[in-house]
Amino acid sequence: MLRKTLRIMNKANETITLDLRHREDVHEAPVIILVHGFKGFKDWGFFPDLAERLAIDGYVTLAFNFSRNGIGYDPRTFEHLDAFSENTHSHEVDDLQCVLDAVLENKMARNYADPERIGLLGHSRGGGTALLAAARQTDVVSCVVTWAAVSSFFRYSDEQIAQWQKKGFIEIENARTKQMMPIKKSFWDDLNANSEKLDIVKACENQENPVLFVHGSDDETVDVEESEKLHEACGSYVKRLEIIENAGHTFNVKHPMDRDKPPAEYLTACDLTENWFDNYLNI
Numbered sequence: 001m002l003r004k005t006l007r008i009m010n011k012a013n014e015t016i017t018l019d020l021r022h023r024e025d026v027h028e029a030p031v032i033i034l035v036h037g038f039k040g041f042k043d044w045g046f047f048p049d050l051a052e053r054l055a056i057d058g059y060v061t062l063a064f065n066f067s068r069n070g071i072g073y074d075p076r077t078f079e080h081l082d083a084f085s086e087n088t089h090s091h092e093v094d095d096l097q098c099v100l101d102a103v104l105e106n107k108m109a110r111n112y113a114d115p116e117r118i119g120l121l122g123h124s125r126g127g128g129t130a131l132l133a134a135a136r137q138t139d140v141v142s143c144v145v146t147w148a149a150v151s152s153f154f155r156y157s158d159e160q161i162a163q164w165q166k167k168g169f170i171e172i173e174n175a176r177t178k179q180m181m182p183i184k185k186s187f188w189d190d191l192n193a194n195s196e197k198l199d200i201v202k203a204c205e206n207q208e209n210p211v212l213f214v215h216g217s218d219d220e221t222v223d224v225e226e227s228e229k230l231h232e233a234c235g236s237y238v239k240r241l242e243i244i245e246n247a248g249h250t251f252n253v254k255h256p257m258d259r260d261k262p263p264a265e266y267l268t269a270c271d272l273t274e275n276w277f278d279n280y281l282n283i
Contacts, residue, residue: 216247
């Protein structure tokens with residue numbers, strides 16, 4: 001197994017850090033890009049294990065950090081809360097596009113990767129972002145899998161909106177690090193100014209390629225009804241909704257993940273995902 005950490009620059013001259021994994025014997029293999037969610041990062045919980053499982057299965061995998069996710073060189077804490085505060089949904093869509101462009105331009109795993117077979121796997125907010133990217137480029141993204149995807153980015157309380165208006169920022173606690181993470185009003189302004197472009201349900205309606213929606217029945221963060229809504233709206237002729245019983249938002253994986261004892265619910269999500277990509281991407 002080969003693993004390499006790479007860095008590319010986005011349009012704002014910010015760094016996007018990626019982990020590239022693949023077997024040494026693969027040649028022009030399909031590419032799977034893993035998209036993390038809110039307060040997530042490429043080294044969180046199941047991402048390294050999932051990326052490696054898919055790479056062992058014969059794929060080239062790319063797990064990356066959004067440029068403004070707040071993570072620096074130390075994944076144990078968020079070192080760049082100033083960058084985190086400046087993040088927007090539009091900026092994350094642009095970051096994902098930069099990663100896609102790098103694959104299309106054959107800058108990632110040259111000879112190992114097939115830029116004409118690209119799949120996206122997004123978790124939580126990253127699932128929504130992946131669906132947006134896939135709908136805009138159905139000729140580029142061949143296949144999508146979402147884990148516990150959000151159906152809308154509009155998920156803030158009246159109190160939070162009022163605080164944005166009054167103070168110009170809100171703060172959300174990170175349960176793991178106990179840091180208070182600021183989000184500037186520019187985040188809310190971007191969401192409202194680009195509400196049509198950031199409409200996840202509409203993006204689902206425009207899907208043409210196979211989409212698998214995976215969700216936990218006991219998700220405490222994103223209700224399973226959100227994946228049900230996305231699945232119902234999805235315009236693809238090849239679509240599927242899988243609800244995993246007794247699984248929470250992270251499929252019962254905690255950070256750091258004990259890779260020697262992975263939860264059964266997580267393994268079920270992995271099996272469903274690998275089978276989907278095997279059937280609809282690795283062809």
